[in-house]
Amino acid sequence: MSSVNSCAASTLEAALPSRRPNLKWLLGFILPVGLALAWEVAVALKWADGRLLPTPSRVFTTLAGLARTGELAAHVLATLQRVALGFGFGVAAGTVLGAVSGYWTLARRLIDPMLQALRNIPSIAWVPMFILWFGIFETSKVILIAVGVFFPIYLSLSGAILGVDRKLVEVGRIFRFSHREMITRILLPATLPAYVISLRSGLGLGWMFVVAAEFMGAEEGLGFLLVDGQQTGRPAVILASITAFAILGKITDWLLASVSARFLTWQDSFKPAE
Amino acid sequence: MLGISNVDKRYPNGLLALSGLNLDVAEGEILAIVGGSGCGKSTLLRLISGLDTPTAGTVALDGTPVTGPRPEIGLVFQEPRLMPWLTIDQNVAFGIRHLPQAEQKARVSESLARVGLASHVGHWPRELSGGQAQRVALARALVGRPKVLLLDEPFSALDALTRGDLQDHLLDLWAYDRPTMILVTHDIEEALVLADRIVVMQPNPGRVRVEVTPPLARPRDRLDAEFLQWKYKLLGDLDHASRPPTGDESFPAVAI
Numbered sequence: 001m002s003s004v005n006s007c008a009a010s011t012l013e014a015a016l017p018s019r020r021p022n023l024k025w026l027l028g029f030i031l032p033v034g035l036a037l038a039w040e041v042a043v044a045l046k047w048a049d050g051r052l053l054p055t056p057s058r059v060f061t062t063l064a065g066l067a068r069t070g071e072l073a074a075h076v077l078a079t080l081q082r083v084a085l086g087f088g089f090g091v092a093a094g095t096v097l098g099a100v101s102g103y104w105t106l107a108r109r110l111i112d113p114m115l116q117a118l119r120n121i122p123s124i125a126w127v128p129m130f131i132l133w134f135g136i137f138e139t140s141k142v143i144l145i146a147v148g149v150f151f152p153i154y155l156s157l158s159g160a161i162l163g164v165d166r167k168l169v170e171v172g173r174i175f176r177f178s179h180r181e182m183i184t185r186i187l188l189p190a191t192l193p194a195y196v197i198s199l200r201s202g203l204g205l206g207w208m209f210v211v212a213a214e215f216m217g218a219e220e221g222l223g224f225l226l227v228d229g230q231q232t233g234r235p236a237v238i239l240a241s242i243t244a245f246a247i248l249g250k251i252t253d254w255l256l257a258s259v260s261a262r263f264l265t266w267q268d269s270f271k272p273a274e
Numbered sequence: 275m276l277g278i279s280n281v282d283k284r285y286p287n288g289l290l291a292l293s294g295l296n297l298d299v300a301e302g303e304i305l306a307i308v309g310g311s312g313c314g315k316s317t318l319l320r321l322i323s324g325l326d327t328p329t330a331g332t333v334a335l336d337g338t339p340v341t342g343p344r345p346e347i348g349l350v351f352q353e354p355r356l357m358p359w360l361t362i363d364q365n366v367a368f369g370i371r372h373l374p375q376a377e378q379k380a381r382v383s384e385s386l387a388r389v390g391l392a393s394h395v396g397h398w399p400r401e402l403s404g405g406q407a408q409r410v411a412l413a414r415a416l417v418g419r420p421k422v423l424l425l426d427e428p429f430s431a432l433d434a435l436t437r438g439d440l441q442d443h444l445l446d447l448w449a450y451d452r453p454t455m456i457l458v459t460h461d462i463e464e465a466l467v468l469a470d471r472i473v474v475m476q477p478n479p480g481r482v483r484v485e486v487t488p489p490l491a492r493p494r495d496r497l498d499a500e501f502l503q504w505k506y507k508l509l510g511d512l513d514h515a516s517r518p519p520t521g522d523e524s525f526p527a528v529a530i
C-alpha cells in the first residue's frame with residue numbers, strides 16, 4: 001500500500017508546472033511580427049510600393065486616427081453588439097434543439113431531416129429573404145448571424161449526446177437517475193468538450209457572418225468601415241478594419257476558451273510533446 | 275431471498291441467451307457463477323439488476339418482482355465506469371445523492387477508507403491505477419449499503435497480484451455487513467476462494483450445468499490439496515460445458 005502511495009506522489013510532483021515564467025506563447029508572434037517588419041523595411045527602402053498594401057505603420061496610424069476621433073469605438077461597439085446578440089440567439093436555439101433532438105428520438109425524427117436540409121443552403125443565400133422579412137436594419141443582421149452560429153452547435157450537440165458512452169448511462173440507470181439527473185449529471189458533462197469546441201467554431205462563424213451582414217448595408221460597424229475604405233479607395237482603412245476584426249476575434253475566442261477550460265480540467269486528453 | 279424462476283432471455287436479434295433458468299440465493303450467501311464467455315452470465319446479472327427484463331419468467335427480491343433498478347441491488351461492472359469529470363469522492367457519492375450533504379460526506383469517506391483509498395479524496399479518476407479505480411467502483415456500489423451486490427467479472431482486467439489482493443479485500447468488505455453477493459467470473463480459483471456455492475453455466479442457450487457447494491474451511495488457501503482437487507473438478511465441468519463432447523481428452527484443458 002505504501003509503495004503504491006509513494007508511487008502516486010512522485011508522479012504528481014513530476015506533473016507540477018515548473019517555476020520559470022512561461023514565455024512559450026511568444027513563439028506565436030515571431031512569424032506575423034517578422035513578416036510585418038520585413039514589409040515595413042521593404043517599403044522604406046523603396047524595394048516595394050506601399051500604395052495597395054500599406055505598411056503596418058500606416059495601418060497603425062490609421063487605426064490610431066480612427067480611435068482618436070471616437071469612430072473606431074463606435075464601429076467596434078456596433079459590430080460587437082451584433083455578434084453578441086446573434087451568437088446568443090444562435091447558441092440558445094442550437095443548444096435547445098440539439099439537446100432535444102439528441103435525447104429524444106421522436107423529436108429527432110421530426111426536426112433533424114428538415115434542419116439537415118436547411119443546413120446545406122449557404123446562409124448568405126438567405127440575405128435577400130431576411131431583408132424582405134425583417135428589414136435592412138438590425139433584426140435581419142442579427143438573425144443572419146444567429147443562423148450561422150446555430151448549425152455547428154446544433155449538429156455537434158445532438159451528435160455528442162448520441163455518442164455518449166452507454167456504459168456511463170447505465171451507471172446512471174443503476175442509481176435510478178431521473179431524466180433531469182441523467183441530463184445534468186451525465187449527458188451534459190460528457191458532451192461538454194464537444195460543446196465547447198462547437199461554441200468556438202460557432203463564434204468564428206459569427207464573426208464571419210457579421211461581415212456579410214454589414215456588407216448588406218449598415219451605417220456603422222467594422223464591416224461598414226471595410227466597405228467604406230473600398231469605396232473611397234483607402235486600403236489602409238480596409239486593413240485597419242481587418243486588423244480590428246482579427247484582434248476582436250482572437251480576444252473573444254480566447255475568452256471563451258479560457259472560461260471553458262475551467263470546466264474541463266478533468267479531461268485526460270492527448271498532450272503533444274514539447 | 276432472491277428468486278430466479280424459469281427465466282428466458284431472448285435478445286431482439288433472436289438470440290436465446292438464457293433458457294429456463296432457475297436459481298435461489300439465500301440472504302448473506304456468496305454465490306459464484308462461472309462459465310465460458312457467451313454463456314449468458316452478464317445477461318443474467320443485467321436481469322437481476324433490473325437493467326434489462328426477462329422475456330419469460332421472473333426475478334424476485336424478497337417476493338417482489340424486479341422490474342427496474344432498485345436501491346437494494348448494487349452492481350459492479352467489469353470496468354470501473356467512473357465519471358471522468360467527477361473526483362473519486364464525487365463518484366462514490368453518486369450512490370447516495372439523496373442524503374444530506376454532511377451525511378454524504380461522512381459515508382463517502384468511510385467507504386473510501388474501507389477500500390483503502392481514504393487519501394485519494396479529491397483526485398481524478400485518470401490519476402488511479404486499474405485496481406484503484408475498481409476499488410472506487412466497489413466503494414460506489416457499497417456506499418448505499420445494498421442488500422444484494424452483483425459483480426460482473428470485476429477483477430478480470432487486473433493483473434494476478436492485484437486480483438488476489440482485491441479478492442481478499444472483497445471478503446473483508448462482505449464481512450462488514452454481509453450483503454448477498456453474486457459474483458460472475460470465468461476464473462475457477464476466484465470462485466473457489468470467495469464463494470459458498472458455485473454454479474457452472476453452459477452456453478447455447480445459457481443454462482445451469484452443475485451446482486456445487488465446496489465444503490472448504492475459510493479463509494481458503496489457494497494451495498491446499500482439497501482446494502486444488504475442487505479446482506480440477508470444476509475445470510473439468512467447465513470444459514465439458516463449453517465444448518461438445520468429441521473424442522477423448524485425457525487432460526482437461528481450460529476452455530476460456
Ligand SMILES: Nc1ncnc2c1ncn2[C@@H]1O[C@H](COP(=O)(O)OP(=O)(O)O)[C@@H](O)[C@H]1O
Pocket residue numbers: 285286287289291309310311312313314315316317318
Ligand atoms: N444486447 C445484446 N443483443 C444481442 N445479443 C446479445 C446482447 N448481449 C449479449 N448478447 C449475446 O448473448 C449471449 C450471452 O452474452 P453475455 O451474457 O454477455 O455472456 P457472458 O457474460 O457469459 O460472456 C452471447 O452470445 C452474446 O453475443
Ligand SMILES: [Mg+2]
Pocket residue numbers: 315316317426427
Ligand atoms: Mg460478460
